[in-house]
Amino acid sequence: MTTEDYLDAEIETASPEEIQHLQQGKLAKQLDYLFARSAFYREKFEKVGIRREHYRELSDLSQFPFTTKEELRLSQAACPPLGRHIAADWADVIRVNSSTGTTGKPSFVGITRRDAEIWTRITARSFYTQGLRKADAVIHAAGLTMFVAGLSSKDAIESLGAVFIPIGTGASEKALAAIQFLGANAMHCTPSYATYFADFVRREAGLDPKDLGLRKLFCGAEPGAGIPSVRNRLQQDWGARVTEGLGNADMAPIIFGECPNQSGMHFNGQEFIAVEIIDPDTNEVLPMETGVTGELVYTSLERECVPLLRFRTRDRVTVTGTVCPCGRTSLKLRCIGRTDDMLIVLGVNVFPSAVKDVVSSFSPATTGEIQIVLDQPGPQVVPPLRVVAEFGKAMVETATLKTEIERKLKAALSIPAAVDLVPAGTLPRFEMKGQLVRKAYENGGKGR
Ligand SMILES: [Zn+2]
Missing domain, CATH: 3.40.50.12780 (ANL, N-terminal domain)
Known part of the structure; x- marks a missing residue:
């Protein structure tokens, strides 16, 4: 040096x-x-x-x-x-x-x-x-x-x-x-x-x-x-x-x-x-x-x-x-x-970035884009945690992928999750800060 x-x-x-x-x-x-x-x-x-x-x-x-x-x-x-x-x-x-x-x-x-x-x-x-x-x-x-x-x-x-x-x-x-x-x-x-x-x-x-x-x-x-x-x-x-x-x-x-x-x-x-x-x-x-x-x-x-x-x-x-x-x-x-982004699922603190990390680790089977859907205001979440993730280009059976992601979320973060898979490009992209959480309880269920 x-x-x-x-x-x-x-x-x-x-x-x-x-x-x-x-x-x-x-x-x-x-x-x-x-x-x-x-x-x-x-x-x-x-x-x-x-x-x-x-x-x-x-x-x-x-x-x-x-x-x-x-x-x-x-x-x-x-x-x-x-x-x-x-x-x-x-x-x-x-x-x-x-x-x-x-x-x-x-x-x-x-x-x-x-x-x-x-x-x-x-x-x-x-x-x-x-x-x-x-x-x-x-x-x-x-x-x-x-x-x-x-x-x-x-x-x-x-x-x-x-x-x-x-x-x-x-x-x-x-x-x-x-x-x-x-x-x-x-x-x-x-x-x-x-x-x-x-x-x-x-x-x-x-x-x-x-x-x-x-x-x-x-x-x-x-x-x-x-x-x-x-x-x-x-x-x-x-x-x-x-x-x-x-x-x-x-x-x-x-x-x-x-x-x-x-x-x-x-x-x-x-x-x-x-x-x-x-x-x-x-x-x-x-x-x-x-x-x-x-x-x-x-x-x-x-x-x-x-x-x-x-x-x-x-x-x-x-x-x-x-x-x-x-x-x-x-x-x-x-x-x-x-702290404002933190969610609590069955007493476990979960940051959206940690969920994104787990889902991204499946690349190229996933694109890494995710959205956590909240049906009521946090931080307490009624389990399972709802996660929407995009499947990528790799040919993987989606039912298997869903189970695998849910299993890994449980193993890595100790939380039960329900993963919905959607095609690549479905979730919104953000030019500035990403929004990993969608508040479904706002705007008549259409909140981001
Ligand atoms: Zn250094």
Whole structure:
């Protein structure tokens, strides 16, 4: 390994103790700032009897209260435009993004110039970890308007000296032209879009996506690229290396990025964000050890506009390692889904992405496209779990295939499922994030 392998070699290869020491000092300053500038947090702390002097070292963080998305939403509704949790002056805010969330009502997130610099650094570090270099040209085939990883990806990619090509969404002709005429060799998009775009290239241009020369796929915004069968298919379709990133609209656009070792996403916010993994049912802090699964919690260490303490992301993650052949010392993880997407079948937690993984593993007998059909609002599901899956091109007797998939779902996920097989191309394709669940109880049974 040489320093060229890292964007910030010193911090990316520092020992966990060095990072903790750095974080400990920065959190003290962030708390000073919160007590001085945030009425939202002063009130929260007062309610639970927490005072500034209760923080002496990093482990004291676990005594502080969590912050939830719902609290931020209420704070924003009560005190528009940005909420009571905003700790900077409006005059110092330089950009506002939004996250749509599950309720559909956008929540706004502002940043100051210093916040933007930090976002650029963390996001650039994540892209660099994923293998982006100065000579690359990247198609940004994802949201640009209001999307937190839109303009901040532009800033980050340009800061590395690579070429940023702003395609946006719903513009596959432009994306194809950028590859053909500009020689773009990398793409930043959702895994759903990478799948959709491969079909588009074959169908509309009569070309094999592999021949286009796209060699680096940076995926994010949904768990797909971390599902082995989905990733394998994308890599075969494009002849590209797929790595994924993970961020959060309220904290920073891309905080975790996977190195070419492809064994999980490295944490890249070392000096700007403290990470905890908690048991979402007991709220207990879990050890950062390989195999640990829980909810990801972020604390900002240097944030002006929206400093957040112990923010519950609702992202369910599993730690995949604490050492890596790439030499980075930060923990690696995979996101298995959002708490909001989780279903419970006979007491077993099931993420739609896990069902998709099982069904995709039957490729080419299945296309890998699935839909879970809910007859009533989740997360509790009356068994069996209804799964619609597409059979692929391979000649397999569908009755046998149905039984095999149901058996494997039972073996892998411990849940009873009823699988309906439909012809390839029947289920809807999504250009942005995939929709793996159809709410049959909405819109007179026709809900998506
Ligand atoms: Zn690595």
